[in-house]
Structures are given as structure tokens and as C-alpha cells.
Amino acid sequence: MCNGNVSGSEPSDGAPADLLTPRRQFLAMVSAGLSGLAGLLVGVPVIGFLVAPLRRQADDVWRAVGPAAEFPIGETVRASYLDPQPLPWAGFSAESAAYVRRLDAGTAIAFSMYCTHTGCPVQWVSSAKLFFCPCHGGAFHDDGSVAAGPPPRALDRHEVRVRNGMVEVRTRKMPLPPRGT
Amino acid sequence: MIQRLALPLVNWLRDRLGVDPLLAFLANHKVPASLGGRAGWMYVFGMCLVAAFAVQLVSGVALTTVYVPSATLAHDSIRYITEDMPFGAILRGLHFYGASAMVLLVLVHMLQVYLAGAYKYPREMNWISGVVLLVLVMAMALTGQMLRWDEDGLWTVVVAAKFVARVPLLGPYLTEFVLGGPTVGGATLTRFYALHLFVLPGLIIGLVSLHMYLALHHGVSEPPTTGQPVDPATYKAKYQALKARGIPYFPDVAWKEIVAAVAVVVAIVGLTLAFGPKAIGSPPDPTQAFADPRPDWFVRWYYAFLYLKPRGLESFAMVYLPILVVLGLMLLPILRPAGERSLWRRPWAVVIAGAVVLALGTLTVMGMRAPWAPAYDTQPLGSAELGDAPPEVLAGAQTFHARGCQYCHVVLGEGGRYGPDLTEVAARITPPELTVRIVQGHGQDMPAYVGILSDDDLARIVAFLQALPARRDQPGMR
Numbered sequence: 001m002c003n004g005n006v007s008g009s010e011p012s013d014g015a016p017a018d019l020l021t022p023r024r025q026f027l028a029m030v031s032a033g034l035s036g037l038a039g040l041l042v043g044v045p046v047i048g049f050l051v052a053p054l055r056r057q058a059d060d061v062w063r064a065v066g067p068a069a070e071f072p073i074g075e076t077v078r079a080s081y082l083d084p085q086p087l088p089w090a091g092f093s094a095e096s097a098a099y100v101r102r103l104d105a106g107t108a109i110a111f112s113m114y115c116t117h118t119g120c121p122v123q124w125v126s127s128a129k130l131f132f133c134p135c136h137g138g139a140f141h142d143d144g145s146v147a148a149g150p151p152p153r154a155l156d157r158h159e160v161r162v163r164n165g166m167v168e169v170r171t172r173k174m175p176l177p178p179r180g181t
Numbered sequence: 182m183i184q185r186l187a188l189p190l191v192n193w194l195r196d197r198l199g200v201d202p203l204l205a206f207l208a209n210h211k212v213p214a215s216l217g218g219r220a221g222w223m224y225v226f227g228m229c230l231v232a233a234f235a236v237q238l239v240s241g242v243a244l245t246t247v248y249v250p251s252a253t254l255a256h257d258s259i260r261y262i263t264e265d266m267p268f269g270a271i272l273r274g275l276h277f278y279g280a281s282a283m284v285l286l287v288l289v290h291m292l293q294v295y296l297a298g299a300y301k302y303p304r305e306m307n308w309i310s311g312v313v314l315l316v317l318v319m320a321m322a323l324t325g326q327m328l329r330w331d332e333d334g335l336w337t338v339v340v341a342a343k344f345v346a347r348v349p350l351l352g353p354y355l356t357e358f359v360l361g362g363p364t365v366g367g368a369t370l371t372r373f374y375a376l377h378l379f380v381l382p383g384l385i386i387g388l389v390s391l392h393m394y395l396a397l398h399h400g401v402s403e404p405p406t407t408g409q410p411v412d413p414a415t416y417k418a419k420y421q422a423l424k425a426r427g428i429p430y431f432p433d434v435a436w437k438e439i440v441a442a443v444a445v446v447v448a449i450v451g452l453t454l455a456f457g458p459k460a461i462g463s464p465p466d467p468t469q470a471f472a473d474p475r476p477d478w479f480v481r482w483y484y485a486f487l488y489l490k491p492r493g494l495e496s497f498a499m500v501y502l503p504i505l506v507v508l509g510l511m512l513l514p515i516l517r518p519a520g521e522r523s524l525w526r527r528p529w530a531v532v533i534a535g536a537v538v539l540a541l542g543t544l545t546v547m548g549m550r551a552p553w554a555p556a557y558d559t560q561p562l563g564s565a566e567l568g569d570a571p572p573e574v575l576a577g578a579q580t581f582h583a584r585g586c587q588y589c590h591v592v593l594g595e596g597g598r599y600g601p602d603l604t605e606v607a608a609r610i611t612p613p614e615l616t617v618r619i620v621q622g623h624g625q626d627m628p629a630y631v632g633i634l635s636d637d638d639l640a641r642i643v644a645f646l647q648a649l650p651a652r653r654d655q656p657g658m659r
Contacts (some may be wrong), residue, residue, distance in 0.1 A: 053361045053368060054354055079466040080304050082365050084648035090367030091253030097468035117495070118487060119343035120336055121470045123557070128585030129633045134334075134473045136488040137553030137589070137599050139628050148489055149553070152495050173363035174339075174356055176346045177495070 040144040041173045043101060058085035062161070071108070071167050074102045076112070076124045076142065084171050098169050099124055099131070099141075110158035112175050119174075124170050132140040132152065133153065153178070188609035211427035214404040216434045220404040223297065226290035227396070229445045233286060234385070236279040236372070236449055237321075240272050244258055248328070252367050255330035256464050263458060274453030282449055282528035284479040287318050288541075295513075296534055298522030299402035303415045305514035308397045310388050312510045319384050320480075324377040326477050330370060331462030336474035338369060339467075347496045365467045383581030413519055425616050453565035473557060481548030482541050488553050489544075492625060555588035566593050570648050577645025580638050584630070592649055600627060607647040615643050 017078035065079035079100045086094030099111040111131070113124050120135035130147055131140040145154045159170035195201055216224060249268065251260040261400055262269040265519070294300055300308035323341070345355035383637045403423055428434065463472065476484050490498045497506055514578030524531055561582035567575060577591065589599035600623075608617065622629030634642070 051358065054357050054563065058363065071438065076219070077469055078468070083362075083366055085362075088363075089251065092466055092468075093252035093369065094366050095468045095554075096468075097365055114339065114343070115481030117340045117356070118499075120474060121472050123470045125585050127583035127587075128588075130585055130628060131584065132555045132588060133556055134339075134557065135475075135484075139556060139585075141628070146627050148622065149490055152493055171364075173343055173353075174346070174360060176353055177343075 024123055031091035036137070037107055037146060052165050052177050058083075060171045060173075062170050064166045064168050065111070066167055068102065068105075068167055069164055070163070071100055071102045073102045073104060076126060078124065079110075079169060080168070082172065098160075098168060100158075100160055100167060102162065107132075108162055110169055111140075112156035112158060112172075114156065114175060116146075116153050116155060116175075122155065156163045200255055200340065207427065208430050208485070210430045211424050212369040212401055212434055213423050214426060214428050214553065215404050216401070217428050220418040221437045221439075223432050224401060224434070225438045225441035226286055226293055226573060228435075228442045228504050230283060230286045230290060230339060231451065232388070232442035232445050233279050233282040234389070236275055236446060237283065238382070240275040240279060241382075241505070243272055244653070245378065250328075252330075252370050252465075255328070255370055256461070257332075259329060259461055262616050263461060271453055274456070275449060276325075277459045278449045278452040281479065282445055284322055286445070287315050291315060292534060292538070293527055296530060297402060297526060298527065298530070300410045300500035300514040300517075301402075301522060302416055302514075302518040304395070304399050305518060306308035307392065307399065308514045310392045310395065310510050312507065314385065314388050316507060316511075317381055317388065321381050321385070322376065322477065322479050324373045327373045329461065330465050330533070330620045331460070332465055332469070332472040333462050333474045333476065334363065334474060335467060338373070339365065344499045347500045356407065363582055371423065402522075405524070407521070407523035407525045409496075409519045409523075410526075411519050413599070415426055427621065430514060471557075473554070475551070478549065479561050482544035483548075485548035485551070487599070489547070516659070546580055550598075552598035554597070555585070559587050559596050561587065562593060562595060567648065567652060570652070573641055573642075573644045577641035577643075577648075579631075580641045581645055584634060584638065584642075586642065589627075592646075593652060604653055605650045606648045612643050612647065615646060619643075 024101045061084045063081035065081050071077050071079075076099050078097055080095045080097045082175050083090075083094045083096060097113050099113060100108055102108040113121050115133040115135065115138050117133065117136055117138050120133050120141060121133040122133045123137070124131050131142075131144075133139070133149070133151070138151040139147040140151065140155050141147045143154075144154075145158065146181070154171075156175035158172060161168050161170075215221075235587045244262065247258060247262050247269075247484075249255055259273075260618065263273055264270075294308065294311070313641065327337050327341075342356045343358055346352045348355055357363060359372070360366070361372045400420060403420070421441055459477070462474075463469070466472075475481075560581070562578040564570070564575065569579060578592075578624060581592065586603075587596040589597045591598060591602040592604055594604075610618070619634065619639060620629065620631045
């Protein structure tokens with residue numbers, strides 16, 4: 001079965017009893033090393049490709065979401081905007097949304113629409129002045145603080161500003177839970 | 182004539198393909214004789230899983246020929262498959278009920294092995310490879326739910342990203358790795374497509390091969406006998422003796438597995454024809470806040486657990502607990518490799534298995550009902566229900582609905598079930614008490630309505646609630 005058996009004593013149970021002769025040990029190490037090299041040659045670009053999304057860092061940008069007139073002062077309006085660096089084929093999946101409320105002529109606040117519990121989309125019900133989450137019944141007050149249910153913390157915020165009569169929202173990555181929560 | 186021509190060809194193939202040693206192995210493989218009796222029916226679940234997996238492979242490959250893994254087009258392609266293609270709805274049904282069968286059968290198979298103590302020496306790796314297969318099957322089920330790419334699929338991805346975000350240190354990287362970018366986008370769906378079509382099935386096929394090789398190598402465990410504990414020093418010799426006195430696996434025992442496996446396939450086809458595929462939800466628009474996503478039935482138990490767990494233990498429930506459960510399952514045969522296998526001597530095994538089944542069942546039922554979810558589509562009560570009630574009561578009904586009370590409370594059979602049914606609340610507590618409850622909220626589950634309701638709103642709602650007990654017994658009431 002094994003042509004390279006230099007000692008000439010074939011182990012009866014087929015176990016490589018004299019694997020440790022220097023020549024055979026060397027050949028085994030060469031085989032393992034070469035296989036590892038081949039794996040590395042292919043593995044490096046593959047892993048690099050797979051983690052590429054992590055390296056494609058787009059800075060957050062300001063996106064205009066509409067003229068100020070579409071955001072009556074005091075009202076909470078859902079506004080869609082384009083992600084910072086959308087892939088050419090992403091279509092509607094490159095859109096995100098936030099809740100924007102103008103406080104006065106020049107200032108506004110904006111809330112992320114992801115519930116802080118498991119990340120479902122919260123829905124603003126203006127007549128109740130509450131954000132409701134469809135998944136586990138979480139509710140948030142109009143200032144984003146937790147009103148009821150399982151959410152562990154207030155809604156995340158977006159930066160928002162009013163410029164030249166346009167409301168602009170600053171994009172942000174998927175909000176992360178603060179450490180230790 | 183045909184025989185004279187065909188025989189040499191058959192013999193040539195038998196020789197060159199090396200068929201005879203395989204056939205001889207199958208024909209000579211023996212199992213404990215007691216499997217020839219009724220006990221043999223306890224050993225069928227593995228083969229049932231193989232059959233369900235075969236259904237998944239065949240239907241999955243067929244679906245791949247039309248499904249478009251694109252963020253913008255996937256939903257349309259599934260709609261086309263379901264509504265326009267001959268056999269399209271049937272294939273989607275097969276794939277859905279096949280997946281359901283796999284999840285269910287993996288749990289049943291595991292339960293049987295646990296109750297029979299079959300994970301003990303020398304079959305520790307049979308069990309551990311099975312635990313990895315459980316994880317892989319659940320991962321297939323979840324990624325499959327994502328590939329449906331309706332609002333349920335989209336929000337499953339977002340929730341998954343929120344889960345991995347809680348992993349210490351690596352959280353931010355894992356989130357972007359899951360999403361294929363900083364948010365949901367053009368690269369998100371294809372990641373799960375690659376996982377669902379290539380990575381996970383490849384791992385499953387590899388591990389199933391190992392799992393089946395181990396079942397042949399160590400032999401299937403004999404049905405447990407009370408008073409005959411597993412002793413690693415003597416077990417293998419005892420088992421060899423048992424096997425020598427055993428019966429051929431094929432077809433003496435295998436026929437039962439085949440019967441059960443065919444029954445599973447018939448059930449999958451039957452369910453498909455009776456109920457059709459899982460309905461497609463709304464399109465996966467990430468800006469659409471009016472979504473009402475729900476996970477598929479096989480994770481509803483966990484969905485319910487996320488509501489019921491103690492508040493503030495998010496990271497524990499979403500990261501550490503699943504890891505601990507999987508590690509615990511893997512360690513089971515290492516910690517308990519020897520000893521009694523019979524249930525008469527393992528009362529705690531019965532208690533634990535019973536508790537797990539009861540808990541999973543109860544949580545699944547709760548998750549299917551999801552009483553905590555706001556009833557977005559509930560309608561305000563009107564004169565149809567309230568009859569000739571005074572204007573203030575009718576106005577109260579409108580306010581009760583508009584201010585979101587009815588999302589969580591039932592009145593006269595209409596509304597959400599998060600909070601208590603308020604039809605008779607006015608018979609239980611006084612108007613001032615009612616007012617205090619509404620304004621201050623109640624516990625962690627009822628928002629404080631101070632600042633939301635005007636005094637007029639409050640008065641109308643209380644008047645409405647006070648009018649309800651009398652309306653309950655009116656004719657024509659639900």
C-alpha cells in the first residue's frame with residue numbers, strides 16, 4: 001500500500017508505525033505545508049472578498065428629505081432618504097427612513113424608526129402621540145422615551161437640520177445598543 | 182436475448198463501480214435483534230429527516246431556476262412563481278412544509294435520542310454532530326424566511342443584525358457583515374442567498390455524512406434495558422455480542438424507516454395541496470413603517486420568549502442564552518457518558534424533556550397569538566355597537582380608538598389583547614380610579630397618558646367605558 005516504506009516493516013494493522021523516520025516525517029511536513037500554502041493562496045482573496053463590505057466605509061452624509069413646508073412645525077413626519085453609498089442595483093432597498101419633527105423655524109429633531117428592543121419598525125400614531133412597535137408591543141412617547149413594553153431604552157436619534165428651506169437628515173449606520181445593555 | 186446483452190454490461194458496472202463491497206456491507210450490517218419488534222419504530226426519525234431533506238434539495242434547486250436574488254426583484258419573482266407558474270405554488274408549498282418537517286423532526290429525533298440515553302458512550306460524537314445539525318437546520322429555516330423577501334423577510338434580517346450587534350467587541354463588525362454594509366441595501370439579500378443555497382447545505386451534507394457514518398460505525402444503540410447501565414470498559418464487547426446475535430438491517434429493520442419516511446413525504450405533499458404555500462407578505466420596503474412583521478412558526482417560541490423574558494436582559498436573551506443552550510447540549514454526552522439509559526432510572530430526564538416540550542409548546546402558542554402586538558387594524562365602535570348611546574359616549578368611542586387605547590384593549594369584542602378587556606372595567610373600578618390609571622399608566626405595560634389626553638378626552642373615554650357594561654348584554658352583541 002505504501003511504496004515509501006523505507007524500513008520494510010509494514011505495520012500489520014495498517015497504522016503508520018514508522019511515520020517518524022526523518023525522511024517520512026519530512027515528506028509529511030512538506031505535504032502539509034504545501035497544502036496549507038495552496039489553501040492560503042485561494043483563501044486570502046476569498047476572505048478578503050467576504051469581509052469587503054466592512055472595508056467599504058462610507059462617511060455619513062446629509063440628505064435633503066424635503067422642503068420645510070412639508071414638515072409642519074410640531075408634527076412628526078416619516079421621511080425617506082438615500083443611503084450614503086448605495087450599490088447601483090440596490091433600488092428601493094437603498095432607502096432608509098426616519099421620523100422628523102420640526103420644533104420651530106430653524107430646529108428639528110429626528111428619530112430612528114428601529115425599535116430599541118429587537119429592531120422592528122416603529123409606527124407613529126399622531127392621534128395617540130405615541131410610537132408603537134408591531135413586534136412586541138413596545139411604545140415610545142413623542143420625545144422618544146420608552147412609554148411601555150419591553151424596549152430597554154429610548155429611540156435612537158438622527159442629526160437633522162434645516163438649511164435653505166430644506167430639511168436635511170444625516171444618515172447613520174444601523175444604530176447599535178450602547179455597551180452593557 | 183436482452184439478458185445476454187445486458188448481463189455483461191451490468192457485471193462490468195458492478196466491477197468498475199465497486200458495487201459489490203457496498204452491497205455486501207449493507208446486506209451484512211446487523212443491528213440488535215430487538216429492533217425487529219415494535220421498538221424498531223422508535224428508530225425511524227433519522228430516515229424521515231433524510232427524506233424531508235431530499236424534498237428540500239429537489240424543490241429548492243427547482244425554485245432556484247426562477248428565483249431572482251435581487252433586493253428589488255426577489256419579491257416579484259416569488260410572486261411570479263406563486264401566482265403564474267405551473268406547479269409554482271406547489272413547489273413553494275413543498276419547500277415550506279418540507280422546512281417545517283425538518284425543524285419538527287430534528288426536535289423529535291433529538292428528543293428520542295435523549296430519552297433513550299443513546300447519546301452515551303461511545304456515541305458522543307453522534308450527538309454532538311447532531312447538535313451542530315440542529316443549529317444548521319434552524320439557520321436554514323431562518324435564512325429561508327429571509328429569502329422570501331417580503332416584510333417578514335426584510336425585518337428578520339434587521340432583527341438578526343440587531344442580535345449580532347450585541348456580541349461583545351465584534352458587534353459593529355458582525356452587524357455590517359450581516360447586512361453587507363452599514364444598512365440594508367443591495368448586498369444584503371445575496372449574502373443570505375449564498376448561505377442558504379451553498380454554505381449551509383454544504384455543511385449539512387458533510388455533517389449528515391459524518392452522522393450516518395457514525396451510526397454505522399458505532400451501530401445504532403440497543404433499546405435500553407433497566408439495570409444494564411453503560412460501562413465504557415465493557416460496552417463495546419457487549420454490543421459486539423449483541424450485534425452478532427442481531428438481525429440484518431436491510432430490509433428487516435429498514436422497511437419501517439422507509440414506511441415512516443414515505444409517510445413524511447406524503448404529509449408534506451398533503452399539507453401543500455390542502456393549504457398551499459405560505460402567503461407572500463407586503464413588499465420589503467425598508468422605509469415602510471406600517472409593516473407588521475412576524476417570524477415563521479418555528480421561531481415563534483423564541484419570539485414570545487423575547488417578550489416574556491425579564492426586562493433589561495436583552496443581551497443575555499439574544500446572545501449568551503442561545504450560545505449557552507447549544508454549548509450545554511454539546512456537553513451533555515461528555516458530562517453524562519455512562520450509567521443507566523432506561524427512563525425508569527432517569528426520572529430527571531423525563532422531567533427535563535417534559536418541561537422543554539411543554540415550554541416550547543406554550544411559548545409557540547403564545548407567539549402565534551402575540552397578544553402584545555398592537556391591533557393596528559381595529560375599528561372604532563359606533564352606533565352599530567353602542568345603539569342610541571349619548572353623543573359623549575359615541576365621541577368617547579372615537580377617542581378611545583384614536584388615542585391608541587383600542588390597539589391594546591378589547592371593548593365589546595373589538596380591539597387588541599395586550600391589556601385587559603375593558604368591557605366591564607367600569608363595573609370593577611370607579612371613574613376616579615379609572616382616570617388615575619389612564620393618566621399614570623400601569624406597570625411597565627401601559628403608557629402614562631398624561632400630556633397626551635386633554636381633560637375633555639379623559640371625560641369622554643371614562644363616559645364611554647362606563648356605558649359599556651350595560652351594552653354587553655344587548656341583543657346583536659358579539
